[in-house]
Amino acid sequence: MHKSNQKVGNMQNHQKYKPQANALANKIILVTGAGDGIGREAALNYAKYGATVILLGRTVAKLEAVYDDIVAAGGAEPAIIPLDMKGATENHYRDMAATIVDQFGRLDGLLHNASMLGILSPFGHVDLPTWNDVMHVNVTAQFMMTKALLPALLNSNAASVIFTSSGVGRKGRAHWGPYAVSKFATEGMAQVLADEYEGTNLRVNVINPGATRTKMRSRAYPAEDVNLLKTPADLMPTYLYLMADDSQPVTGASLNAQ
Ligand SMILES: NC(=O)c1ccc[n+]([C@@H]2O[C@H](COP(=O)([O-])OP(=O)(O)OC[C@H]3O[C@@H](n4cnc5c(N)ncnc54)[C@H](OP(=O)(O)O)[C@@H]3O)[C@@H](O)[C@H]2O)c1
Structure with a gap:
């Protein structure tokens, strides 16, 4: 993106990035939507490379299962934040940020991963409640969360925030209305x-x-052969690269994980 050509260095290799075993040692990393899909895989990988992971999501049983997997693999004990981003207010995010600062003093990484698809339909059929829900979970919640966490992020020596986009967040596509606009x-x-x-x-x-x-992909394309799709594990080099200090000083970039 802008001003970035010299800063991105050999960033094109991010899809093949192989981190050192301690690439994320001592880092405190919050992952939203950590109970399933790509967020779950990212949380497991961040813990594998040494991070203490804060697992945020709305289904506690799924977060507890990820917690158990991390501990069983010998990772640092994670923290769990049960939160439905659909109903959460600025106060929830301020309280969350205060708890993180109390417990850890700082935040080194934030992966904005959770989002909702809404309903795929022609633009003229999009109802306002669906529009509002998608904008709230995919955009407003991320604004509130990032704003509340800025002081904790600025307490870090090297903080990395990663947002999650989509192909339809770069080129609009028929019937992807609110989701595409949110991306x-x-x-x-x-x-x-x-x-x-x-x-x-x-x-x-x-x-x-x-x-x-x-699951999100299956909802959007119920008839496709899932065996032809990449798995969340296949994407992890890019997710690890941007979270690790090896990607310094890359900022303002929008990368394809595959
Ligand atoms: N999969 C793809 O092909 C694809 C392509 C492009 C972009 N993306 C993006 O990648 C990210 C991850 O998607 P995914 O495919 O891994 O989706 P997923 O399997 O549906 O997982 C989404 C996660 O977000 C959580 N979540 C959803 N709404 C939430 C809310 N209101 N509050 C808290 N947590 C909430 C879900 O919690 P529950 O488990 O409780 O439902 C789930 O853990 C999303 O931003 C998506 O837009 C995915």
Whole structure:
């Protein structure tokens, strides 16, 4: 993206990134939507490479299962934040940020992964409640969460924030209405933040996962052969690269994980 050509270095290799075993040691990383799909895989991988992971999601049983998997694999004990981003207010995010600062003193990584698809339909059929829900969960919640966590992120020596986009967040597509618009907004939020914090210890980038074998993808394409899709595990080099200090000083980039 803007101003980024010299800063991105050999970023094109991110899909083949192989982290050192301790690439994320001592990092405190919050993952939203950590109970399933891509977020679950990212949380497991961040813990595998040494991070203490904060698992945020709305289904506690799924978060507890990820917690158990991390501990069983010898990872640092995670924290769990049960939160439905559909109903959460600024106060929830302020309280959450205060708890993180109390417990850890800082936040080194934030993966904005949770989002909702809404209903795929012609634009003229999109109902306002669906529009509002998708914008709230995919855009407004991320604004509130990022804003509340900025002080904790700025307490880190090297903080990385990653937003999650989509192919339809870069080129609109028929029938993807609110979801596509929310992903354009996500790309925009990341660009604004990257520009504001350029030259500081806080970097902000975007990942477009591409078609991936998850429940969200099955809802959008119920008839396709899932065996032809990449799995969340296939995407992890890019998710690890942007979270690790090896990607410094990349900021303001929007990367394809496949
Ligand atoms: N899969 C793809 O092909 C694809 C392609 C492009 C972009 N993406 C993006 O990649 C990200 C991850 O998608 P995915 O495919 O892994 O989706 P997924 O399997 O549906 O997982 C989404 C996760 O987000 C959580 N979540 C949803 N709404 C929430 C809310 N209101 N509050 C808290 N947590 C909530 C879900 O919690 P529950 O488990 O409780 O439902 C789930 O853990 C999303 O941003 C998506 O837009 C995916």
